Amino acid sequence: MKANGSVFKYGDNVDTDVIIPARYLNSTEGAELAKHCMEDIDKEFIQKVHPGDIIVAKKNFGCGSSREHAPLAIKCAGVSCVIAETFARIFYRNAINIGLPIIECPEASARIDGGDRVEVDFDSGVITNVTKGETYQGQAFPPFMQGIISAGGLVNYINAK
């Protein structure tokens, strides 16, 4: 599986409140949530994002509230992958469970800039910065998590058991 897209770059501690503000949590619909994705950190994100685009951030991405609405909003906004130096643990679980590809890579997080064209190979964990002509080695998932991802999320994984 591969992702390929243009990068939206953010900093440290992007919390789930700015990813999807609580004023929209009265909805559980991915498409509805996506309309407000990143609204409180980047008002223009939803106008500019194209299917396949990639979010790159620094440390502790997705901290705060456990709302699964956050990875869901990102996924339904068309984002193909989130790369960060580190992820907050609940966001990390939620992303795997709903099938939003994420990858931890401090080097990529430091080197990639907004607007760069980036390719991600999830099997190898290799991230290619097409714009800068660089590659970075991201952390591939442990086999257990790969099992959940290749089943298409936790629900399918449990159904297949």
Add this chain to the structure above:
Amino acid sequence: MGMTMTQKILAAHAGLSEVRAGQLIEADLDLVMGNDITSPVAINEMKKMKNQGVFDRDKVALVMDHFIPNKDIKSAENCKCCREFAARQELTNYFDVGEMGIEHALVPEKGLVVAGDAVIGADSHTCTYGALGAFSTGVGSTDMAAGMVTGKAWFKVPAALKFELVGKPSKWVSGKDVILHIIGMIGVDGALYKSMEFTGSGVKNLSMDDRFTICNMAIEAGGKNGIFPVDEQAEEYMKEHSARPYTVYEADPDAEYEAVYTIDLSALKPTVSFPHLPENTRETGTFGEVKIDQAVIGSCTNGRISDMRMAAQILKGRKVARGVRCIVIPATQNVYLQALREGLIETFIEAGAVVSTPTCGPCLGGYMGILAAGERCVSTTNRNFVGRMGHVDSEVYLASPAVAAASAVTGRISSPCELED
């Protein structure tokens, strides 16, 4: 090498004699919890599963607390979805208007968690129950759905940080100041993926309410869970609130910790987290005038009876400053009733505060105290992220009930000591 308290509980629930940090395990759960925001998503996920029933109708709890009494039509529909699910699954522990409280105050009060339990909740502040010597952690809705059906969850066994608490906190210092101090020290990702184990001779000087507050905010340091040893106070609490048997786990003397911090409780001062991260802490007395428009006293962090008493002690015979809205929210119906019986509600109303039915409302910018652009709020809640309580240009300052109440009186962020002079 020995195991930490958290590792022992996880090993026991995975049917293993020992576990190591980093190991992936599947653990049996004693409780799976959700609220009116996260449960509807979980219920929808559950519909996609082969097995449509909950694993144990006594071990699933749904607490309606975020947007109820319903703030709008969509919220009403979410609660209806939960209500119908609870009826269909014949859940023992469904809490709606009239019985509900803010989940992390209500669940211990109802005796649904005891020492030695392994608990997941689809709410990040589920780590609160570590105060009782349980492993409990926040998850998302899909994990909740899987937990409801299978009674199990997968975990990566966490490494641990040890916080050795010594000394006795001074008069106006409470659990909130302890945890804000710690978050200020280690940062909002200082405990990322790790358990925060609190121990030491100072633990006996912290009330159960203090310990709930401290564990509640473990997530604000990125922690997987926070946990306290089980002492007489904890046992008393459990005997008062629960008929369930409990199991006491103790960390091995040679348990491994990635870091050990010693915190002298007697040296702490009332502490405030400035916008927009809980780690931006400053002690009262070290900053200039910060005028406020609103003070919120409540939430899963600080809506318990000792919080109400602390706030009332300061507001008694005083008035909320002109131009400040002071909103007091007892966390459960029991806390509300107790506050009423003790005359605290009267004190709040006479001081010019308003008192609300239990709700998470303002903490997450849901309703019941939303901020306009440029407004500032001192709040006993747990997050001060951009836009957390309303407009993206509003500001939230996190503090204890004592500081919030004192600030409501002076109209600027104040230590309660200022009122004593």
